[in-house]
Amino acid sequence: MKQLVVKDIEKCVGCGLCMYACSRKSAKTPEIGNSKSGILAVSLSGFERGATVIFCRACKEPPCAQVCPTGALKPKKGGGVVYIENLCLGCKYCMDACTLNAIFEREDGKIAVCIHCGYCANYCPHGVLAYEEVKA
Amino acid sequence: MRDSVLIVDLNNYSYEIEQRPDLFEKWIGGTGVAVQLLKEYIDPKADPLSGDNVIVFATGPFTPAYPLASKTVAMFKSPLTGNLGESHAGGRTATSIANAGYGAIVIKGESKKPVYLVIENEKVYFRDGRVIWGIPDSLIVGRIIAENEPGRGIRTMMRIGGAGEKLVRYACVTTETYRHFGRLGLGAVFGSKKLKALIIRGRKKYTPVDPKKFREVYDEIYRTAIESDAMKKYHLLGTASNVIPLNELNSLPTRNLQSARFEKADEISGEALAEYSLGRRIACSHCPVACIHLATLRIPYENEPYFFKTIMISYDYELIYSLGSMLGVGSRDGLLRLIHRVESYGLDAMSTGVCLAWATEALARGIVSEKETLVKLSFGDVESYLKAIDYIYEQPNEFYRHLAMGVEHASGIYGGKEFALAFGGNEMPGYHTGHATYLGYATGLRHSHLDSAGYSLDQKVKEMTPEEAVDRLIAEECWRQILSSLVVCFFARGIYTADLISRAFEPLGVEITEEELKKKGEEIYREKLKLKIDMGFNPENLTFPKRIFEVKSLHGTLNEEFIRKAKDYYVKKVKEIVG
Numbered sequence: 001m002k003q004l005v006v007k008d009i010e011k012c013v014g015c016g017l018c019m020y021a022c023s024r025k026s027a028k029t030p031e032i033g034n035s036k037s038g039i040l041a042v043s044l045s046g047f048e049r050g051a052t053v054i055f056c057r058a059c060k061e062p063p064c065a066q067v068c069p070t071g072a073l074k075p076k077k078g079g080g081v082v083y084i085e086n087l088c089l090g091c092k093y094c095m096d097a098c099t100l101n102a103i104f105e106r107e108d109g110k111i112a113v114c115i116h117c118g119y120c121a122n123y124c125p126h127g128v129l130a131y132e133e134v135k136a
Numbered sequence: 137m138r139d140s141v142l143i144v145d146l147n148n149y150s151y152e153i154e155q156r157p158d159l160f161e162k163w164i165g166g167t168g169v170a171v172q173l174l175k176e177y178i179d180p181k182a183d184p185l186s187g188d189n190v191i192v193f194a195t196g197p198f199t200p201a202y203p204l205a206s207k208t209v210a211m212f213k214s215p216l217t218g219n220l221g222e223s224h225a226g227g228r229t230a231t232s233i234a235n236a237g238y239g240a241i242v243i244k245g246e247s248k249k250p251v252y253l254v255i256e257n258e259k260v261y262f263r264d265g266r267v268i269w270g271i272p273d274s275l276i277v278g279r280i281i282a283e284n285e286p287g288r289g290i291r292t293m294m295r296i297g298g299a300g301e302k303l304v305r306y307a308c309v310t311t312e313t314y315r316h317f318g319r320l321g322l323g324a325v326f327g328s329k330k331l332k333a334l335i336i337r338g339r340k341k342y343t344p345v346d347p348k349k350f351r352e353v354y355d356e357i358y359r360t361a362i363e364s365d366a367m368k369k370y371h372l373l374g375t376a377s378n379v380i381p382l383n384e385l386n387s388l389p390t391r392n393l394q395s396a397r398f399e400k401a402d403e404i405s406g407e408a409l410a411e412y413s414l415g416r417r418i419a420c421s422h423c424p425v426a427c428i429h430l431a432t433l434r435i436p437y438e439n440e441p442y443f444f445k446t447i448m449i450s451y452d453y454e455l456i457y458s459l460g461s462m463l464g465v466g467s468r469d470g471l472l473r474l475i476h477r478v479e480s481y482g483l484d485a486m487s488t489g490v491c492l493a494w495a496t497e498a499l500a501r502g503i504v505s506e507k508e509t510l511v512k513l514s515f516g517d518v519e520s521y522l523k524a525i526d527y528i529y530e531q532p533n534e535f536y537r538h539l540a541m542g543v544e545h546a547s548g549i550y551g552g553k554e555f556a557l558a559f560g561g562n563e564m565p566g567y568h569t570g571h572a573t574y575l576g577y578a579t580g581l582r583h584s585h586l587d588s589a590g591y592s593l594d595q596k597v598k599e600m601t602p603e604e605a606v607d608r609l610i611a612e613e614c615w616r617q618i619l620s621s622l623v624v625c626f627f628a629r630g631i632y633t634a635d636l637i638s639r640a641f642e643p644l645g646v647e648i649t650e651e652e653l654k655k656k657g658e659e660i661y662r663e664k665l666k667l668k669i670d671m672g673f674n675p676e677n678l679t680f681p682k683r684i685f686e687v688k689s690l691h692g693t694l695n696e697e698f699i700r701k702a703k704d705y706y707v708k709k710v711k712e713i714v715g
Contacts, residue, residue: 013426015419016231016289017358020200023341030351032201033341034235034290042289046279047313047418048430048448054289107340125362125424 001078003058003116003134012128014051016041018120022112025119035107038114053128056080056102056114064094064103064113073113078134080116138165138195138239138342141173144253144260146329147187147245151260160239165196166623167222168660169240170211171667174220177242180670184215184321185303185328187246194240196622199230199422201344202357202640204628206230206420209620213671214320215328216305216487216542217561220668221320222582225294226420227312229336230623232292236338243329252295252333254285257340265332272298272529274310274482277333287337295333296323297482298529303327304540306487306563310479314428314450315420318484319584320562350643357631357640362424366630370427375453376406383461385595385690387569390461391515392493393557396568396687400466404456413468415448420625427627433472449476457566458489463496464515477522481529490563491543492524498552508535508550554682559583560673568684570594570691572605575702578678579609581664586626588613594690602702606709610661617660618653666714675707 022037024030039055058080065073065081072087073094090109095101104112118131139160144151163169170192182188191212198205208229214221233241236257243253247262250269254261271277274297281293292311299307300323307323308316317323326332344350361367369377382388383401390398402408415432419425430448437443449472459465459474478485496513498504506512510527511520527536538546543563547556557564559577565585567573572590580587588609593600600608616626624632632640634650641648648656665673680703685694 013417013419014421015423015426016421017203017424019289020203020422024351024354027351028347029343030347031341031343032350033339034200034231035339035341037339040289043312043418045282046275047428048275050416051418105339123358123424126426 001134002118002131003079004055004114004118004121005130005132005134006053007127007130009052009128010050011126012041012051012053013126014041014043014047015125017123017125018053018129021120021123022114025117036112038102038104038112039120040104054100054102056116057100058116063097063099067093067097069093081113083111083113083115085110138197138234138237140238141240141242142238142255142260143242143244145245146243146247146251146331149247149262153258156239160197163660164618164621164656165239166194166207166209166621167211167617167664168621168656170194170209170222171660171663173240173242174211175667177244178213180667180672182213184213184218184221184325187244187329189213189325189328191243191322191325192240193229193233194623195230195233195238196624197644197646198622198624198640199234201350201644202354203361203422203424204357204631205622205624206423207623207625208233209623210309210317210322212322212325214561215303215324216321217583219561219671219673220581220664221322221325223317223319223322224620224623225309225311225315225317226423226625227315228290228292228421229294229311229315231421232290232336232338235290235340236336237340241336243331243334246328247330250330250332252281253331253335255334255336256287257338265330268332269301269330272301273480275313275480278310278313281333281335285335287335290339291335291337293333293335295482296326297480299481299483300324300327301332302529302531302540304483304528305542305545306484306491308482308484310482314418314430316484319486319582321484323482344643345645346643353640353643357636358424360631361628364631367425367627370425370627373406373410374427374429376409376429376451376456378453379405379456380407382567382569385569386688387567387591387690388461389457389557389564389566389568391464392462392497392555393568393683393687394497396689398461398464398466401461403466404460404468404471406453408468409451413472423625425627431472433469433476435473447476449479451475454566455485458486459521462489462493462566463521465518465521466516467518470518473518474521474525477525481525483525483528486565487542487563488525488528490557491528491539491546492521494543494547494552494556495524495539497555498547498550501552503552504535504550508533510536557681557683559680560678567591567594568687568689570689571602571694571698571702572597572600572609574680574684574694574699575605575706576609578680578703579606579675579706580613581661581668587616602698603705606702606706610709614657614661615654616657617664618657621660662713665710669714675703675710678703
């Protein structure tokens with residue numbers, strides 16, 4: 001199966017193009033902004049130390065899905081989660097459960113999480129991200 | 137499009153949000169909207185360092201819809217020139233303001249005690265700033281706030297260093313450690329309002345009216361930005377690539393423009409910095425270019441062997457000119473240390489360099505003595521300049537109090553106006569290319585080389601009449617009002633052509649033709665010029681320091697008669713334009 005992977009984190013310049021790509025990923029309902037984005041570029045306590053990206057690393061046993069009271073987050077075969085928006089209460093237990101802080105709050109109180117669609121990798125100008133086959 | 141305006145009143149710690157579609161439909165955003173908001177909220181006669189001054193931050197309709205629309209316009213009354221102040225910065229300023237839901241933010245009044253502001257979507261928090269007030273190093277201030285405030289990755293954190301608190305008239309506002317609202321003293325305006333920092337964060341969205349077309353135009357801009365040559369210069373060496381060509385063209389101001397060639401230009405060139413010092417590159421939010429070049433400087437501890445401090449220092453052409461060639465500093469490490477010192481206090485590098493260059497020459501000519509300067513300033517002497525930068529911040533005597541008010545002011549007190557290199561009260565940028573560049577500094581509504589790009593005109597056109605020069609500068613500046621209203625980075629001006637802008641507006645639900653855009657640029661220029669005149673700008677009072685006519689440029693020795701004719705013509709044009 002294909003997943004979004006980090007090729008070389010040291011190359012990240014913190015431009016955040018991945019974040020905006022994630023918001024645009026739906027062909028029918030692209031958004032302008034960062035509400036729905038499941039990926040975040042940050043500086044490492046100030047840009048003097050460089051930058052990095054934070055997103056779901058497709059855990060085999062995702063804690064976020066384990067704490068979800070409604071089944072809105074379900075483990076996906078091969079790792080990571082599927083997100084069933086209609087079931088989401090916006091309780092944010094999943095945000096607390098994720099060790100990477102890779103689940104984000106949307107404008108409407110629900111959550112945004114990377115579903116490993118790979119759209120953002122097309123917009124990473126410096127070869128940090130790639131979308132490729134990984135061993136299950 | 138974002139049409140919400142947040143109005144914050146520091147007098148009573150209150151705020152309100154207004155929907156202003158009228159403003160954004162007519163005036164686009166950025167500069168166009170900021171001029172109108174400033175007109176609404178400020179008394180043009182306001183004292184720039186009082187609670188009557190007003191700060192406007194404005195972003196444009198392309199933020200964060202498209203890449204390279206990553207800048208914010210700040211507009212205020214400048215404590216340096218006493219006239220309109222406009223300064224642009226990147227970092228995360230624009231995307232954070234837009235993602236918090238705003239097209240513009242207005243800050244008025246003054247706080248009684250130091251505060252910092254946190255804007256989070258619809259809420260504004262007034263935080264006690266007393267503990268961080270008095271910390272002179274803007275880098276430390278940034279780190280402390282970063283530890284205390286959430287919003288990693290999505291926040292902008294504008295702050296002042298000691299220079300802003302001490303009201304140095306050319307103090308800047310620093311954001312994301314390395315980007316600045318650099319020019320015309322916004323930092324002092326923050327300081328006078330007892331506003332140490334402004335943090336903005338949010339996670340909002342809006343939707344395009346034509347999803348398919350939106351993604352197509354986005355891809356076109358993105359591909360052009362990364363594949364074409366339009367931004368190559370900024371991709372590679374960055375703006376520092378200008379050092380060697382300008383030096384070879386007799387255009388690199390050196391030792392207070394006693395020369396326009398610097399024998400050590402190679403040492404501080406973009407090439408040398410890239411080879412020996414470049415440690416990292418980073419980007420403004422939503423820009424693929426990553427033109428921010430950070431040098432690594434390793435400094436040994438003074439008294440302990442095998443201990444080093446390693447710091448990252450952002451460099452650009454203007455800093456290399458103002459703290460390098462202009463001060464006769466040809467050592468890379470020396471230059472980087474000066475940049476770092478200026479960065480720490482939150483000073484504008486160009487103004488600081490020009491002020492120190494003037495002071496050095498004034499001392500050499502005996503206009504001032506060491507009693508005033510406290511250190512023996514001499515070109516190339518990094519240690520003295522480091523000390524003098526401390527003094528600009530500390531203002532331990534009358535001389536440094538005056539120097540902290542700008543070179544025009546200081547030379548008005550001590551003399552030496554003929555070699556005080558300011559235009560419209562603003563210290564000059566680093567291009568001694570010819571007549572057009574100086575006409576641009578003087579007539580540009582921000583007194584910036586980026587207003588009308590005279591330096592570029594000088595390099596492109598061999599012969600022109602004074603009238604042609606003025607007409608071309610005004611035409612360029614009119615068009616750039618569109619770029620700074622959108623607000624796209626000026627480095628992307630080759631990508632954002634009138635045709636592309638018009639097409640990029642469409643999926644956002646705005647129809648505007650190329651012709652209409654050009655006309656709007658002229659209207660915004662006129663509105664800004666009128667505001668400047670209301671604040672006391674009189675083109676007849678523009679002066680040109682003698683020094684520029686004494687040093688050979690790309691166009692040979694410059695002609696006073698040419699400049700006089702151009703100025704007369706500009707005075708006439710201003711009357712025509714404002715009616």
